[in-house]
Amino acid sequence: VILEEGDVVVISQKIISKAEKRVRKATTITPSKKAERIAQQTGKDSKIVELILNETEEPVKIGIGVLLVKDKRGFTCINAGIDRSNVEGEGSFALLPENPDASAEKCRRELKRLTEKNVAVIICDTYSRPFRRGQVNFAIGISGINPFKDYRGKSDLFGKILKVKNVAIVDEIAAAAELLMGQGKEAKPVIVFKGLGEVVDFRGGTATKELYIPHEDDLFKNSL
Amino acid sequence: VILEEGDVVVISQKIISKAEKRVRKATTITPSKKAERIAQQTGKDSKIVELILNETEEPVKIGIGVLLVKDKRGFTCINAGIDRSNVEGEGSFALLPENPDASAEKCRRELKRLTEKNVAVIICDTYSRPFRRGQVNFAIGISGINPFKDYRGKSDLFGKILKVKNVAIVDEIAAAAELLMGQGKEAKPVIVFKGLGEVVDFRGGTATKELYIPHEDDLFKNSL
Numbered sequence: 001v002i003l004e005e006g007d008v009v010v011i012s013q014k015i016i017s018k019a020e021k022r023v024r025k026a027t028t029i030t031p032s033k034k035a036e037r038i039a040q041q042t043g044k045d046s047k048i049v050e051l052i053l054n055e056t057e058e059p060v061k062i063g064i065g066v067l068l069v070k071d072k073r074g075f076t077c078i079n080a081g082i083d084r085s086n087v088e089g090e091g092s093f094a095l096l097p098e099n100p101d102a103s104a105e106k107c108r109r110e111l112k113r114l115t116e117k118n119v120a121v122i123i124c125d126t127y128s129r130p131f132r133r134g135q136v137n138f139a140i141g142i143s144g145i146n147p148f149k150d151y152r153g154k155s156d157l158f159g160k161i162l163k164v165k166n167v168a169i170v171d172e173i174a175a176a177a178e179l180l181m182g183q184g185k186e187a188k189p190v191i192v193f194k195g196l197g198e199v200v201d202f203r204g205g206t207a208t209k210e211l212y213i214p215h216e217d218d219l220f221k222n223s224l
Numbered sequence: 225v226i227l228e229e230g231d232v233v234v235i236s237q238k239i240i241s242k243a244e245k246r247v248r249k250a251t252t253i254t255p256s257k258k259a260e261r262i263a264q265q266t267g268k269d270s271k272i273v274e275l276i277l278n279e280t281e282e283p284v285k286i287g288i289g290v291l292l293v294k295d296k297r298g299f300t301c302i303n304a305g306i307d308r309s310n311v312e313g314e315g316s317f318a319l320l321p322e323n324p325d326a327s328a329e330k331c332r333r334e335l336k337r338l339t340e341k342n343v344a345v346i347i348c349d350t351y352s353r354p355f356r357r358g359q360v361n362f363a364i365g366i367s368g369i370n371p372f373k374d375y376r377g378k379s380d381l382f383g384k385i386l387k388v389k390n391v392a393i394v395d396e397i398a399a400a401a402e403l404l405m406g407q408g409k410e411a412k413p414v415i416v417f418k419g420l421g422e423v424v425d426f427r428g429g430t431a432t433k434e435l436y437i438p439h440e441d442d443l444f445k446n447s448l
Contacts, residue, residue: 061447068447076355078443085389086380126391130354130444131300132362133437134372134392136399148358151408156310165309165407167350168358175360176400179423183389184375199403213357215448219302220354223285223292224439224448 003115006197009107010177012189013125013140014086016103017094024051026091038062048082051093055080073100074212075140077127085183097123100141101206108143120145120202124174126183130224137178139170139208146204147171147211168211169200227339230421233331234401236413237349237364238310240327241318248275250315262286272306275317279304297324298436299364301351309407321347324365325430332367344369344426348398350407354448361402363394363432370428371395371435392435393424 003009017023031039031046035053039046041062052067053060061068071080073096081096097103104121111119123141128134139147151165177191215221227233241247255263255270259277263270265286273291277284280293295304297320305320321327328345335343347365352358363371375389401415439445 063443063445066443068444083388084384085386086382086384088382126389128443130442130447131437132392132395132435134390134395134435135388136392136395138356149407154408157409157411158310158312160308160310162309162408164307164359165350166358167402167407168356168360169403171356171358171360172399172402175396176403178391178396179393179400179420182423183373183391184378184386185381187381196403199406211356211358213355218354218448219287219290219352220292221287221448223354224442224445 001192003111003117003119003192004194005117005119006194006202007117007119008122008145008173008193008196008200009111009119010122010124010174010181010191010193011104011107012181013081013096013100013123014094015189016097016100016107016123016141018087020097020103022095022097023087024093024095025089026051026093038067042067048079048093051082051095052080055082055095071096074209076212081125081127081140096125097141101143101208102141104141104143105206118144118202120200122170122174122177124177124181126178130220137171137174137181139168139174139211142170142204142208143206144202144204145170146201147208149199149201170208171211173200225416227335227341227343227416228418229341229343230418230426231341231343232346232369232397232417232420232424233335233343234346234348234398234405234415234417235328235331236405237305237320237324237347238318239413240321240324240331240347240365242311244321244327246319246321247311248317248319249313250275250317262291266291272303272317275306275319276304279306279319295320298433300436305349305351305364320349321365325367325432326365328365328367329430342368342426344424346394346398346401348401348405350402354444361395361398361405363392363398363435366394366428366432367430368426368428369394370425371432372428373423373425394432395435397424 029047035050253271259274
């Protein structure tokens with residue numbers, strides 16, 4: 001693939017985590033008392049619980065075999081995004097990058113240095129969602145791209161002003177990338193999108209934080 | 225576009241709803257007592273509340289300006305998917321298709337009759353999500369496609385058996401389609417995907433119901 005100005009480069013979290021040495025061997029972990037207690041409640045391994053707690057803000061919600069957490073980056077997800085798939089070695093687990101936006105920024109700058117092209121970078125990972133079965137890919141780190149395509153204040157086909165539409169375009173690009181990446185043995189951790197210039201805003205900042213809704217503003221609060 | 229065997233045709237809910245005459249003028253609606261009461265609690269128009277209640281299973285959760293409902297199809301969403309964008313006429317609102325899977329099936333059969341090609345059909349619509357800001361496109365009706373790409377029991381790059389990965393591939397295809405559809409004046413309500421044969425399973429059934437998690441199985445229950 002030849003990179004061109006305005007390409008959007010989507011990179012799997014797993015290879016970023018490996019490159020940043022965010023892989024832990026469970027056997028080297030000493031679980032805390034709290035991790036031991038939560039392990040008993042969930043049926044999870046206490047060493048994995050310890051890994052999750054290290055990445056997590058309080059409080060932690062406990063389900064069967066899962067911990068639902070808001071991680072220290074502000075991202076609400078199951079098991080703090082820690083898993084073992086496509087990580088080499090028995091008992092090895094990949095943690096999310098320490099700061100996925102910074103990782104995306106670093107990739108973007110390095111791609112610029114190597115190719116002299118301005119591209120956007122999205123780091124992605126698959127997650128379970130409320131209400132719906134199955135996982136989908138989400139953006140967990142971004143650089144050089146506005147996370148939203150905001151239609152509010154613009155008009156529809158019939159001249160009505162749109163009041164609500166604000167599409168999380170980076171999540172949709174991440175989902176589209178997953179169709180090619182796969183989750184098994186595909187070994188395609190990087191997908192390049194071309195021709196998205198009319199759809200995305202490259203002037204955007206570098207903050208997935210904008211994607212995270214404070215609890216008090218969440219339309220779904222008290223709904224589960 | 226020439227349709228070929230194995231194409232995936234993604235169609236916007238809005239044009240299906242219009243074709244099926246699922247458009248209502250708010251002025252023709254007589255709100256019930258209950259709708260009046262909920263309108264007061266939410267600050268919504270009582271006639272729109274009445275439209276939403278007609279599409280909804282109990283109970284209804286009430287937020288500021290929104291009703292979160294499980295609709296009569298089993299789909300949990302805000303305002304029962306009812307909105308006015310790209311619907312002609314002041315005060316006109318589009319309801320979701322009565323049975324979106326049946327609508328998708330009808331499109332698939334008609335495309336087969338017209339082109340003699342077997343394609344899959346996904347009807348899509350954009351929705352807000354818990355925890356994350358912005359809307360994304362979801363599959364709300366499907367035909368001729370398995371909603372999931374299930375990796376469970378298969379192995380990763382290093383021979384580990386995957387235990388959890390079960391990707392909601394129809395939601396990812398819907399999200400990918402939205403990049404081209406847009407939500408404003410784009411007027412591109414149908415997107416055709418080619419070359420997804422290695423990714424999707426065309427032997428699948430016709431039920432988005434499989435995407436809806438019963439509350440007791442929802443990993444996120446009690447989390448909001």
